Amino acid sequence: MESRDAIVKALILSANLFLEMDFSSDDEENETVLVENYDDGPNAHNASAAAVAALKITRWSGDEYQMYLKLSAETFEFLYQLIGPKLRRVCYGMPMVEAHLQLMVAIHKLTSLKTYRNASDMFNLKKSTGYGCTNRVISALHDLAPVFIKWPSQAGVRKISRSFQEVSGFPGIIGDLGQYRFNELYVTEKYDNNGILFQAICDHTRKFTHCHIASSNSEMNEWLKNYLGDATLFPANTHLISTSPYPLHENLMVPYKEESDMQKNFNKKLVAASVIGECLGNLLGRFESLHRGLSLNKTNRTHLVACCVLHNICELKGDKYKGERIKIEKMSRSSFPCSLRAKMKRDAIAAKLSNS
Structure with a gap:
């Protein structure tokens, strides 16, 4: 006492x-x-x-926030107001580290390649304290995923489609689909050396509207097939696009392999509309902790989702990433049957684009 x-x-x-x-x-x-x-x-x-x-x-000045946290002072204050109450003790116990400091050390850890010890030392905290602060913030951010990562409403779908078309001329786009593999760097017999397979959809503002994490290509393909088959997500004449090696689907438009003049124009418009590479590149560039290698477990799932939530908050606040963007390499091809209706839809869009 x-x-x-x-x-x-x-x-x-x-x-x-x-x-x-x-x-x-x-x-x-x-x-x-x-x-x-x-x-x-x-x-x-x-x-x-x-x-x-x-x-x-x-x-700290605004430049120092960018240097150490890779976000603006305004974004940090917004985060503090958002999750600060969850970083304070509501019952009797030992005094906790001040909420501002908890948030600071956690974001510094997420946006750098530092170990918990090095990240904690910067704020004069012990390693165990820094670890607890970071996990507490990650958990609070993960809980906000349904608020900041969600499929658009009907009004939102119309707005997204209109915005994509204004930029590229490509009609009906309500999202851009892409994927990335987080390889496990420290592979042992106990871990799956495939690491985490991350699949994401983003809108025209580079915000994630859906994220999915899997451990194998077969699991990812099964999810994608079921997701694209959900008619409630895709109003009439809408679809996703992707420049990654996905199969053609009625609700997923991909480039042609063989290219006539009409098909070349279609591919050009589709590539011009694609923003998922920039979105994933910004995520990986801002949150360097994701480069340390992620095995598929609950902790790393939570870590990855928390970074996606932070990414969306930064985009929402107009806090653009100004550093080096990570180049996203194309992965192995996904595969499931392509329907005749999907081919007819793509050909109709290609014909419409060539006449516009």
Whole structure:
């Protein structure tokens, strides 16, 4: 109880010191004053370290947010308002790391190749504390997936189709389908060396509208076949497109293999409309933690979905990724029977495009 009172006392003291500090003085001097005033109680060192880290955060500029978190200060504040309440203890227990700091260390871990130890050290936290903060934030973001990754409404479908057509002239597009394999880097006999197969659909704004994770090509093909066969998702004369090696389907338009003049025009328009490569490239470029290799387990599924949620939030806030985009390599061809109706639909669209 005494240690808890000491921490509370230290936090109150730090807040008062922060308000009274002369910010024109050197940063190191202010941090030294703050640490010296924390010499009270057995947990003084941990409390002072966290307070110094929190003090540094309040002084970050917009460029520093981009440098360390790969997002803007406005996006970070939006995230804090969104999931901050979930990062605070609602029952009696040991004091938690301040919500701002938890969110900061978690995003830094997700957007970098650093280990938990290195990411935590940057914020003067122990490895175990940084690990707990990151998992807590990932879980909160994962819970928001139904809110930020969802299939468009009927009004949304019309808007997406119209926007795609304005850019490329290609009619009826309500999403762009693509895929990526997250290979397991540390392969042992206990793990599937195929890693995670990730399949995603995005709209014209580069936001994900659907994501699916599988462990094998056969599982992915089965999901895709069932998804494309769901008539409730595709109003009349609408479809997905893809430049990846998918089979032609009535609800999925892909390029022609043999190219006449009409077919070349169709392929050109379809490629001009495709944005999934940019979308996946931005996801992998911003969230470098995904490069460490993901085996198929619940933790990594949650990790990947949380990054997709963060990606959509950044796109929603107009926070475009400004770094190097990862090039998406084409994967092996998916296969299931192609219907005559699908061929007739593609030929009709090609004819319409050639006459426009």
